[in-house]
Every structure is written in structure tokens, then in C-alpha cells.
Amino acid sequence: GAVVSQHPSWVICKSGTSVKIECRSLDFQATTMFWYRQFPKQSLMLMATSNEGSKATYEQGVEKDKFLINHASLTLSTLTVTSAHPEDSSFYICSAVRDSSNQPQHFGDGTRLSIL
Amino acid sequence: KQEVTQIPAALSVPEGENLVLNCSFTDSAIYNLQWFRQDPGKGLTSLLLIQSSQREQTSGRLNASLDKSSGRSTLYIAASQPGDSATYLCAPRGIQGAQKLVFGQGTRLTINP
Numbered sequence: 001g002a003v004v005s006q007h008p009s010w011v012i013c014k015s016g017t018s019v020k021i022e023c024r025s026l027d028f029q030a031t032t033m034f035w036y037r038q039f040p041k042q043s044l045m046l047m048a049t050s051n052e053g054s055k056a057t058y059e060q061g062v063e064k065d066k067f068l069i070n071h072a073s074l075t076l077s078t079l080t081v082t083s084a085h086p087e088d089s090s091f092y093i094c095s096a097v098r099d100s101s102n103q104p105q106h107f108g109d110g111t112r113l114s115i116l
Numbered sequence: 117k118q119e120v121t122q123i124p125a126a127l128s129v130p131e132g133e134n135l136v137l138n139c140s141f142t143d144s145a146i147y148n149l150q151w152f153r154q155d156p157g158k159g160l161t162s163l164l165l166i167q168s169s170q171r172e173q174t175s176g177r178l179n180a181s182l183d184k185s186s187g188r189s190t191l192y193i194a195a196s197q198p199g200d201s202a203t204y205l206c207a208p209r210g211i212q213g214a215q216k217l218v219f220g221q222g223t224r225l226t227i228n229p
Contacts, residue, residue, distance in 0.1 A: 006159070034216060043205065043219045044160075093159050095217075102167055104150055105209075105217060107160035 003027055004096050006108025014116055015086060021079045021111045023094030029074035030096035034105070035067075038091040050077045084115045118143040118210055120220035128226040131198060137191040137223045139206035144184050146208040147215060151180050151191050153202040154222070160205065164191070196227045 005024045013019060023033055031052050036044040048069050049057045056069035066088075068080040077096075081088055093110040097103055119142045129135065139149075148167045152160040164180040166173045166189070172181040179192040189206055203224045207217035 032215075043221045046216055046218075049216060091157075095160075102148060104148075104162050104165040106162060107152070109159040110157075112157070 003106045004094065004108045006094055006111055008111060009109060010112045010114075012114045012116065013084065016083055017115075019081045019084055019113060021081075021092055021094070021113075023077045023079070023096065023108055025075045025096040025106070028096075028098050030077075031074060031099040032097050033071060033077040034095045034097075035069060035077075035079050036093045036095070038093060038110075040091075044093060047079075081113065084113070086115045089113055089115045118208060118218040120206060120208065120218050122204075122206060122220035122223050124223060125221065126224040126226075128228065129196065130228050131196060133196050133227075135193040135196055135225070137193070137204050137206075137225070139189040139191070139220055141187045141189075141206075141208045141218070143208075143210060144187050145211045146184065147211055149180075149182055149189050149206060149208045150217065151178075151189075152205045152207065154205060155202050163204075193225075198227045198229050201225055201227050 007022045033050040035047045038044050046059050047062045050069050050071040052071045052074050058064045071077040091110050095105040095107045097105045121140045123138045150165050151163045154160050164173045166180050166182045177194040182189045203222040205222045207219045209217050
């Protein structure tokens with residue numbers, strides 16, 4: 001069964017709305033979670049690395065004020081797309097990993113975000 | 117900066133064939149490498165994790181090999197089935213920085229009945 005749950009799976013909203021996406025690790029404590037973005041027919045691009053209890057580390061070119069990340073507990077990280085515009089429409093995927101370098105990353109099922 | 121290349125980009129074969137998907141990466145300083153499959157509109161399913169000290173890992177009809185020094189990994193699929201149709205992604209996990217995964221563009225596999 002799924003070890004990482006992502007919610008919602010699909011969001012359609014108007015331009016200017018803020019949208020929150022949740023990522024939960026279901027059966028392990030994830031000290032680190034990652035947020036990715038995927039455009040059609042392209043691979044995953046890492047947006048940010050989220051560590052529990054500290055500020056997220058954003059990749060170059062990703063606006064931290066646009067994509068707010070909160071990793072409040074060892075099982076939950078949230079991504080909020082603030083004042084979303086049509087160009088923010090994409091597929092967002094999170095992953096979680098236990099605190100060990102030899103452990104696999106487990107991915108959520110993704111969230112399809114469509115901004116009208 | 118790690119760069120990952122997967123060849124071929126797309127592959128279409130009849131059911132029953134044995135397949136090899138290739139992955140190459142530029143920075144050999146890795147902890148491990150994961151192979152994933154992604155179905156259309158879905159997240160990633162982890163298939164195999166191969167540690168940097170290992171040469172290969174097997175799970176059912178799947179076998180992944182790793183040659184860290186040459187920056188190569190292969191995924192071997194035996195006796196392919198239509199249900200194997202998906203995009204396959206490889207991702208090495210680097211030692212530096214946040215140990216993040218770097219993804220290739222994937223191989224889009226179609227198995228024809």
C-alpha cells in the first residue's frame with residue numbers, strides 16, 4: 001500500500017487563489033520531504049527540500065514567497081501556491097525519506113493543479 | 117552538477133520480449149540509485165533501490181545493475197507484459213548537498229499485446 005499520501009489529487013481554481021497541497025508519510029517518520037514539479041512529457045524538477053522544524057531549501061529559480069513550504073511534523077509537509085496564475089498549472093509531486101542515506105524515497109500520487 | 121541521461125527515450129515492443137533500459141549519470145559520488153515507474157497522470161512507484169556498494173538488485177522480473185565508476189545503470193525487464201507499459205525513470209541520490217535525487221527524462225515503454 002501507499003506509504004506517502006498526497007492530497008488533493010486534483011484542483012481546479014480561479015487565478016489569484018492560493019492552493020494548499022498536503023503530503024503525509026503514513027508509516028514512517030520523514031525528517032526530509034521533497035517537492036517536485038512536472039510539466040507534460042517532462043521529467044521531475046526538484047522545487048525544494050523540506051526538513052522538519054526548519055526552513056525549506058529552495059532550488060535556484062523557485063520563488064520561496066510564491067511556493068510556501070511548511071514541514072511542521074515528521075509526517076506532514078505542505079506546499080502552498082500563493083496567488084496562483086495559469087502558468088502555475090502543473091503536476092506537483094512530493095516524496096518522503098527516512099533519516100538515512102541508504103533508504104529509498106517514497107512518492108505521493110501527485111496533485112494536478114489547473115488554474116483558470 | 118549531476119546530469120542523468122536515459123536511452124532510449126521511447127521503446128515499443130511486442131509482449132514477451134526481454135528489455136534493457138539504460139541510464140547514465142555524470143557524477144559517480146552517489147549513495148544509491150533508484151528506478152521508478154510512472155503511469156500517466158500518476159506519481160512514482162519505486163521499483164528497485166541499488167546501493168553504491170552493490171552491483172545489482174532483483175525483484176521479480178526486474179533486475180537493476182549499477183556500475184558506479186562508469187556512471188551507468190541498466191534495468192532489465194524479463195518476459196515483458198502489457199502491464200509493464202509506463203515511463204521508467206532512474207534517479208541517483210548524491211552524496212553532496214541534501215542528498216536529493218536527480219531524474220533523467222525517462223524511457224517511455226509500450227508493450228504491445
